[in-house]
Amino acid sequence: MKTKLVQLLLAWVLLLRVACSVRADDPLPSWNDTAPKKAIIAFVEKVAKEGSPDFVKPEERIATFDNDGTLWVEQPIYTQVTFAIDEVIAKAPQHPEWREVEPFKSILAHDRAAMLTFSIQDFEKVVAVTHSGMSVQQFLEIVKKWLAEAKHPRFKRPYTECVYQPMLELMQYLRANGFKTYIVTGGGQEFVRAFAEKVYGVPPDKVVGSMGKVKYQYDKDGNPELIKLPEVLLIDDKAGKPEGINMVIGRRSVGAFGNSTGDQQMLEYTGAGTGARLMMLVHHDDKDREYTYGPAGGLEGTKVGSFSESLMSEARVRGWTVVSMRKDWKRVFAFE
């Protein structure tokens, strides 16, 4: 009896070791063995292998990732917009006048229908009161504090856990093969810097985002500080993405990963370089594990993460890889 137990335990240990070694050999365990995974591995093997005709020098192995909808959940509303709304609500007691002034009035009344009709000018007013007037350091602390407390309305977890496990594995796999992984987001550069290093392993110097002006000044004790101003320097979306890549990276990426029309130009510019390239779009077609929207239908009228029919056509014409969340991802979130 005792011998049998020992044998069973031994067999189990062996089995576990085999399972672990299979996992260690597979750099992308959360991806199914479908076309996207094969395309990723083929790309990495040809650009990172010395002597390959498609070899790319390590310093030129630049991979750029959109954030909202590509690395983390963007539905039902961009996380940074939720942050801004929460900040307006938190600051409202010091601003009684907001109860009578738009766009603050609608936000404080939780009037979702009105919020959906906000103009760019309305958003600018919200950004001005929530994203400026403090030092960069203070802003980072505000964002970190909010991220530590806020929870996604559907998944009931911190937003920083609502990140796609297959994409984390992809970034890790690229870095293990000498790539530099950058985030190139339409979101605020400093908002994303507040968590990108901890969540994605992407340090602040590898976060390109929409940028506001900062002003160097001295506080009352004569210490220098950088104050965030409400003026915009770059909207890092659509054509702004290759422009932002030029500002911060100064090199064309060889791999580009997105999920919406905001990423179209980044993928086009990546694809227009010579040599091996990988352009990839995440298609949200998995309402059970995440959301279904874009060309798969679903979430009618969403203003978030527009993956248009014309983007799908361009992907087909240019040979971009479209990832079906439903078919190509074994697991969506680490917490599953």
Added chain:
Amino acid sequence: MKTKLVQLLLAWVLLLRVACSVRADDPLPSWNDTAPKKAIIAFVEKVAKEGSPDFVKPEERIATFDNDGTLWVEQPIYTQVTFAIDEVIAKAPQHPEWREVEPFKSILAHDRAAMLTFSIQDFEKVVAVTHSGMSVQQFLEIVKKWLAEAKHPRFKRPYTECVYQPMLELMQYLRANGFKTYIVTGGGQEFVRAFAEKVYGVPPDKVVGSMGKVKYQYDKDGNPELIKLPEVLLIDDKAGKPEGINMVIGRRSVGAFGNSTGDQQMLEYTGAGTGARLMMLVHHDDKDREYTYGPAGGLEGTKVGSFSESLMSEARVRGWTVVSMRKDWKRVFAFE
């Protein structure tokens, strides 16, 4: 006789090996053993040594270097200004109207006195016709071509050879100790990117400079390109340096190296962080090997590289290291 020759050769080989090992042990062979060299080595040893109370994690080991007058010669006139003048002269045949319009008229007449009185608006006009209207890629090629042909008026060598050997050794030494070395220049970001990787080992993503807007568009064949526009996004000088560091690096540097009032805020901001820091100013006091200007006198009325008396006082008060080219550098240029 033959034995003696062999012995002599052997002795010589041994001597060479000893000489090489001495050199290999000294990371800064072009620096005299004076205070600045000691300050550099003490700083690196305390921040890079695990377990040291001043240990800095590798990802936070950011060192920022000014370019003009800190890494390469800036007298008698900034290299990029010479480039712009040469470009105006080269383009003049296609612009007969320039012969009657300032500031082009003075440039084409080689009127140095008039050029010295140019206003910011005059410079903007020159920059507009020489630094915009082409793609980023085309501009890099123009600069590379110019740098391959142009020579410094005094040293009769390419500008890319008029770089300070001790500073190259310092950058190399910092990188060997896990630092990331950035250039933070008042010069144009793309102008400096054209040579920084080859000359300093600093890749494009580690060059922060004055930035113009770029515009993403498609050429007649439908290929995407980034076109340089004449609008300024950032003047990366004085307060603009910490602002540019925030945009591109997103982290405060722990080492900062400059030579003029344009670098004052970068050094202040570096010094205002907590933990071990190294702030250093190169003082040009060596008219025999290079130039003498700034608080040492010389080159009266130069508008290039202002190292004011008040900067020298601030350096004293804040404990910044001032490098005397004459006393602290064994060798200034590699070609000596």
